[in-house]
Amino acid sequence: MIKNFVILSQNLGIVDDGCACRMAYGHCIIKNMKISNKDVEHVAKLARLGLSEDEKRSLTEQLTKILGYAETINKLDTKNVPPTSHAIPMKNVYRQDKVVAFENVKDITANAPDSEDNMFSVPKIME
Amino acid sequence: MSKILIGTGTGQNYDEPATKRRGSNNQAREPRSSFAGSRGIKMKYETVIGLEIHAQLLTESKIFCGCSTKFGSAPNTNICPVCTGQPGVLPVLNKKVVDFAIKTGLSLNATIANHSIFARKNYFYPDLPKNYQISQYELPIATKGYMDITVDGEIKHIGITRVHLEEDAGKLVHKGAAGLKGATSSLVDFNRTGVPLMEIVTEPDIRSAEEAKVFMSELRSLLVYLGVCDGNMEEGSLRCDANISLRKPGQKELGVKTEVKNMNSFKSVQKALFAEIKRQTNILDEGGRITQETRLYDDASDTTVQMRSKEEAHDYRYFPEPDLVPLEIDKKWIDEIKATIPELPQEKRIRFVKQYELSEADATILTNDLNMANYFEESVKLLNEPRQIGNWLIGDASAYCNENNKTILDILPPDGLVEIIKHIKNGAISRKTAKEVFIEASAEGKEVNDIIKESGATQISNEDELLNIIKDVISSNPKPVSEYKAGKTATLSFIIGQVMKATKGRANPDILNKLLKKELDK
Amino acid sequence: MELFELTAHELHAKISKKETSCEEIVRSVLGRISKVENTINAFLTINIDEAIVKAREIDEQISSGKEMTPLTGIPIAIKDNMCTKGEITTCASKILKNYIPPYNATVVEKLLMAGAIPIGKANMDEFAMGSSTENSAYKVTKNPWNTATVPGGSSGGSAASVCAGEAAVALGSDTGGSIRQPASFCGVVGLKPTYGRVSRYGLIAFASSLDQIGPLTKDVTDAAILMNCVSGYDMKDSTSVEKDVPDFRRSLINNIKGLKIGVIKDLLGKGIDEGVKKAVIDASNLLKKLGAKIEEVSMPTFEYGVPTYYILATAEASSNLERYDGVKYGHRSSNADDILSMYYNTRQEGFGPEVKRRIMLGTYALSAGYYDAYYLKAQKVRTLIKQDFDKAFSKFDALISPTAPTVAFKIGEKIGDPLSMYLSDIATIPINLAGIPAISIPCGFVNDLPVGLQIMGKAFDEETVFKVAYTYEQNTDWHRNRAKL
Numbered sequence A: 001m002i003k004n005f006v007i008l009s010q011n012l013g014i015v016d017d018g019c020a021c022r023m024a025y026g027h028c029i030i031k032n033m034k035i036s037n038k039d040v041e042h043v044a045k046l047a048r049l050g051l052s053e054d055e056k057r058s059l060t061e062q063l064t065k066i067l068g069y070a071e072t073i074n075k076l077d078t079k080n081v082p083p084t085s086h087a088i089p090m091k092n093v094y095r096q097d098k099v100v101a102f103e104n105v106k107d108i109t110a111n112a113p114d115s116e117d118n119m120f121s122v123p124k125i126m127e
Numbered sequence B: 001m002s003k004i005l006i007g008t009g010t011g012q013n014y015d016e017p018a019t020k021r022r023g024s025n026n027q028a029r030e031p032r033s034s035f036a037g038s039r040g041i042k043m044k045y046e047t048v049i050g051l052e053i054h055a056q057l058l059t060e061s062k063i064f065c066g067c068s069t070k071f072g073s074a075p076n077t078n079i080c081p082v083c084t085g086q087p088g089v090l091p092v093l094n095k096k097v098v099d100f101a102i103k104t105g106l107s108l109n110a111t112i113a114n115h116s117i118f119a120r121k122n123y124f125y126p127d128l129p130k131n132y133q134i135s136q137y138e139l140p141i142a143t144k145g146y147m148d149i150t151v152d153g154e155i156k157h158i159g160i161t162r163v164h165l166e167e168d169a170g171k172l173v174h175k176g177a178a179g180l181k182g183a184t185s186s187l188v189d190f191n192r193t194g195v196p197l198m199e200i201v202t203e204p205d206i207r208s209a210e211e212a213k214v215f216m217s218e219l220r221s222l223l224v225y226l227g228v229c230d231g232n233m234e235e236g237s238l239r240c241d242a243n244i245s246l247r248k249p250g251q252k253e254l255g256v257k258t259e260v261k262n263m264n265s266f267k268s269v270q271k272a273l274f275a276e277i278k279r280q281t282n283i284l285d286e287g288g289r290i291t292q293e294t295r296l297y298d299d300a301s302d303t304t305v306q307m308r309s310k311e312e313a314h315d316y317r318y319f320p321e322p323d324l325v326p327l328e329i330d331k332k333w334i335d336e337i338k339a340t341i342p343e344l345p346q347e348k349r350i351r352f353v354k355q356y357e358l359s360e361a362d363a364t365i366l367t368n369d370l371n372m373a374n375y376f377e378e379s380v381k382l383l384n385e386p387r388q389i390g391n392w393l394i395g396d397a398s399a400y401c402n403e404n405n406k407t408i409l410d411i412l413p414p415d416g417l418v419e420i421i422k423h424i425k426n427g428a429i430s431r432k433t434a435k436e437v438f439i440e441a442s443a444e445g446k447e448v449n450d451i452i453k454e455s456g457a458t459q460i461s462n463e464d465e466l467l468n469i470i471k472d473v474i475s476s477n478p479k480p481v482s483e484y485k486a487g488k489t490a491t492l493s494f495i496i497g498q499v500m501k502a503t504k505g506r507a508n509p510d511i512l513n514k515l516l517k518k519e520l521d522k
Numbered sequence C: 001m002e003l004f005e006l007t008a009h010e011l012h013a014k015i016s017k018k019e020t021s022c023e024e025i026v027r028s029v030l031g032r033i034s035k036v037e038n039t040i041n042a043f044l045t046i047n048i049d050e051a052i053v054k055a056r057e058i059d060e061q062i063s064s065g066k067e068m069t070p071l072t073g074i075p076i077a078i079k080d081n082m083c084t085k086g087e088i089t090t091c092a093s094k095i096l097k098n099y100i101p102p103y104n105a106t107v108v109e110k111l112l113m114a115g116a117i118p119i120g121k122a123n124m125d126e127f128a129m130g131s132s133t134e135n136s137a138y139k140v141t142k143n144p145w146n147t148a149t150v151p152g153g154s155s156g157g158s159a160a161s162v163c164a165g166e167a168a169v170a171l172g173s174d175t176g177g178s179i180r181q182p183a184s185f186c187g188v189v190g191l192k193p194t195y196g197r198v199s200r201y202g203l204i205a206f207a208s209s210l211d212q213i214g215p216l217t218k219d220v221t222d223a224a225i226l227m228n229c230v231s232g233y234d235m236k237d238s239t240s241v242e243k244d245v246p247d248f249r250r251s252l253i254n255n256i257k258g259l260k261i262g263v264i265k266d267l268l269g270k271g272i273d274e275g276v277k278k279a280v281i282d283a284s285n286l287l288k289k290l291g292a293k294i295e296e297v298s299m300p301t302f303e304y305g306v307p308t309y310y311i312l313a314t315a316e317a318s319s320n321l322e323r324y325d326g327v328k329y330g331h332r333s334s335n336a337d338d339i340l341s342m343y344y345n346t347r348q349e350g351f352g353p354e355v356k357r358r359i360m361l362g363t364y365a366l367s368a369g370y371y372d373a374y375y376l377k378a379q380k381v382r383t384l385i386k387q388d389f390d391k392a393f394s395k396f397d398a399l400i401s402p403t404a405p406t407v408a409f410k411i412g413e414k415i416g417d418p419l420s421m422y423l424s425d426i427a428t429i430p431i432n433l434a435g436i437p438a439i440s441i442p443c444g445f446v447n448d449l450p451v452g453l454q455i456m457g458k459a460f461d462e463e464t465v466f467k468v469a470y471t472y473e474q475n476t477d478w479h480r481n482r483a484k485l
Helices: A002-011 A020-025 A037-046 A053-075 A105-110 B095-107 B209-226 B266-285 B331-338 B345-356 B360-368 B370-382 B386-403 B414-425 B431-444 B448-455 B463-476 B478-486 B491-502 B509-520 C008-016 C022-040 C048-063 C106-113 C156-164 C180-186 C220-230 C274-289 C300-323 C339-350 C353-366 C372-395 C418-425 C429-434 C462-474
Strands: A119-123 B046-056 B119-122 B132-135 B142-151 B154-167 B171-175 B185-189 B196-202 B238-247 B258-261 B294-298 B303-306 C043-046 C075-079 C117-122 C169-174 C189-192 C212-217 C260-264 C293-297 C398-402 C438-446 C449-457
Touching (some): A037 A053, A037 C353, A053 C300, A053 C353, A053 C372, A053 C418, A119 C339, B046 B209, B095 B142, B154 B209, B209 B238, B209 B266, B209 B345, B258 B266, B266 B294, B266 B303, B345 B360, B345 B370, B360 B370, B360 B386, B370 B414, B386 B414, B386 B431, B414 B448, B431 B448, B463 B478, B463 B491, B463 B509, B478 B491, B478 B509, B491 B509, C008 C022, C008 C220, C022 C043, C022 C048, C022 C075, C022 C117, C022 C156, C075 C156, C106 C220, C117 C156, C156 C169, C156 C180, C156 C212, C169 C189, C169 C220, C180 C189, C180 C438, C180 C449, C189 C220, C212 C220, C220 C438, C220 C462, C260 C274, C260 C372, C274 C293, C274 C398, C274 C449, C274 C462, C300 C353, C300 C372, C300 C418, C300 C429, C449 C462
Parallel strands (some): B258 B294, C075 C117, C075 C169, C260 C398
Antiparallel strands (some): A119 B185, B046 B196, B046 B238, B119 B132, B142 B154, B154 B196, B238 B258, C043 C117, C169 C212, C189 C212, C189 C438, C398 C449, C438 C449
């Protein structure tokens, strides 16, 4: 098992016949699953993350690699396996409906990068 | 404008006489498709409306933290690290919020989930401190319910798709312009962030703007009865968005829908939807296509206006909220909540009609407000005069409340009203005086009998006493009396006036008339 | 020995016997900091004056008869992703460069109540994302054993400070190995408790279903002391478990006779450094000699741990980091004419490359069309990994493995290749996915760099983990070694 990892980690990114995936899995999984520049732009938009052209380029490459590697989990059969959201099973955690005031509200508004009338000021919202 | 035919399942022409309309086997038309908004406009499309309602829940504290939900505090005073999305904070669920959702779900005949989870709805907006809203996606608290409403004497069965819980966002104040458009900056107040919301989604079973209005009104009544929401659309504690589309009668697929927002009262729900139906009808009639978009109702122009130029489908990237654990709702919990559900408005209305022999209309008004219904029943217990009591409440009491911005809880107590009615009944006070006493008792909180005593307003109904005064007046006004006896019946009112003057207006008019007539006819 | 070289329990003994004062201890540690900190760079902020004031206060309280706890007067370093009220907390990120939390993390409250003295906020990988502390936006922490190598990450500052004597004990956080791996690289003890054992309230979130706070200490006894203090149900954390906290010091027994210990063979094959392998096999032999029943165990789903983690952790992180938007606190870009530019530029300027990478990965994994293939699938694989552990623990009381596949690597060696950096967590990640507790204790050296032995236990069975760790420690001398600076 570790052998596959080591080979992968040493050779990932070489997308040709001699590549690691082909040796480990019989085919190049990275070639089959490419992230495009458009994908990167779309995801960056969802995350409201500004990216320079350089960053977009390197992220496209890196995401392709990493997601390709992440796809190895598809080898496992999980047909009747329930998903785990919480490792330690718990249920019904709640509190009573009681007001508990926070004493230091001023400390919260004090961190505002810009404020007016004790409200957080933000630049215009509509384009 | 050319005549448009009413949409029915059989595509019948309503310009034809009724007998012809029925078809060969004289069957009544289908109840499902109805007028698309108001009488007089005949449409050839079927309207399909689904509503999405957000109700702010009446809890003391917010859904995930202990901050107060009190309305109207100075900006950013009811806040804490949790509801302002500070780094490192975690949500803790308010149990009452779940209780209220279960209560609502049961009252909407829905199935309460055994297993329910919260989810993160991710999107960026300055009034959302974490830039995700903790809501529910898969496995909401309740599903597959319904509410029956009565519209024009017909019962409509409106399906409820789901009831779920989520947190409210904050409030934005825009600077440099009246609203969002053209503002140069905006200010964020997080007081309302984290106020618990219950979202109710209906099936697209509503078929007209009027039905939507009736549905909202009935739902509001229900929520207020349950004590889970104060139902104030104008203040935003009850909000409503609609999805609306038109289709040809008999067509199975739904037409392209638009979302209509910014309906701030029941009236505007009806007006907005009617306006949108008109708009969509015009487009379809001219062979055009409906664009899927969000539209806002503009009260001033009574039309819906485009909200965004290009509708971008949101990718909320829902996933189960890792900071909260699942809810397991067992029969015990459900039964506990079930026991707290009061008689619901529709049941009460039916009972009032039957038990108190009231009209449907009167029963509706009396049961619309739970406090009024309770007041009514308490009063009837003390004095079995449901019609009179009903009239007082629907008439004078409601007028007083409306004029003075008060509620039924602010007027004099039931035993006070009953006293007043008793006094009228036995002639101690006139109806006019009674109204004044009512107002004074309600405004000042005084006892009815004290007021009457103080003002000396007790009506004189004692026949002997009145007879003496009448005899006095007759003997001191010989001229008018003889004029009357001579046939000038108009002078009677002068004589009556004199008696009233002598009794300072307290003479019981009926007894006065009776005795006076008797004396004068001697 | 100098005061800064002693463990917390040794210092406590000295204070109790009035052989030293808290002020002397703090001054010794501060003195050590002034000597080595320029080299080590373990801290982002140091509380010089406050610590001395606090120490004096505590000395007074002690002399007026106030009862002491085992942590009274003990200088502690706190990883800078735990909120300290009124004191700048950055998560080693530019986006929180000026953030002053309005509240204390629950664990910080507990430490203060116990009389511990926070000596400073420790450096870390930005938002706890990394395995070397090279991703800090402010400075690179050096491994005291060899300052050309990394201390590990993301709790590198915490581990290095304890190792170098710049703090008696430290708190770190562990999402995929961030306490254990730096403990291993720095030759100190590091424990990740069972998920839910320690409150996360006030821990700046990376991956909510995986994060846990835990101790980094010079020996196992100190780890137990710290665990006694910070563990316990917290009503502010819905994921904290309402379970009684045992006195973990009672587990410090030098006896593992009859204990069944499984050696994870998948982590002793190719890909693990030979020297590391040897140290761990030697350790297992010693445990056998000390009376434990040692047997190999296979964990076939382990190989899927890293890819599963990098979907789940980044997905949760991408959501947890959405709040850093320039609206309420922290950095706001000066290029902010409208709200969208503010968001884009603030986040572009404020986040480092690794954080950006993980936000992108996580957002992608959750985005429409990919949720089932990535996130949901990873949640299912997580179930399989958990089941593997359940199966193993039906047979064994504890499991052991190397903590990391190598000893500390050179600064700059892996930073250019994200995937190879991720693979250094291969042995620690499955433990976070299953939520079970695990400790790393020193068990040898390779090229004068420490090797860590990882001991895993059943959920909420830190007691067995402590017992095995303590027994091993008391029968070896690794924990007495100190880096020469």
